[in-house]
Amino acid sequence: MATRAETDSAVEGMQRGSEEVRTGTQKIITMGDSFRRIIEIVEEVSSQVNVISNAIAGMEDDGTAIVEHVDTIAASSQKAAEEAETVSAATEEQTASVQEIANASKSLAEMATELQNEVSRFKL
Secondary structure, three states, X not given: OHHHHHHHHHHHHHHHHHHHHHHHHHHHHHHHHHHHHHHHHHHHHHHHHHHHHHHHHHOOOOHHHHHHHHHHHHHHHHHHHHHHHHHHHHHXXXXXXXXXXXXXXXXXXXXXXXXXXXXXXXXX
């Protein structure tokens, strides 16, 4: 009977591993969506920088104020780029974790198959 319990335990482990893979995959998808949003924000900021740059070319009086705005936008762009790096690092870590879980699930599945084969050799 201990072999049956071990098989059941292995199957439960595989099911948990599969659920963790699904959860990890969903997190990666969410991170991908976050990346896309960051890219959209960076593009918006870049567009604003271009608008301001064109305004600077046509203005002489308020040049200092405009330059300050450009600096603010540049700082925002830098911050967005840094945050994108952070998300990228987190995505890499998550991907590695999902791969580990997938490998563990595969190993558990193989073990369960082996156990099932061993159990099938016994006849009551």
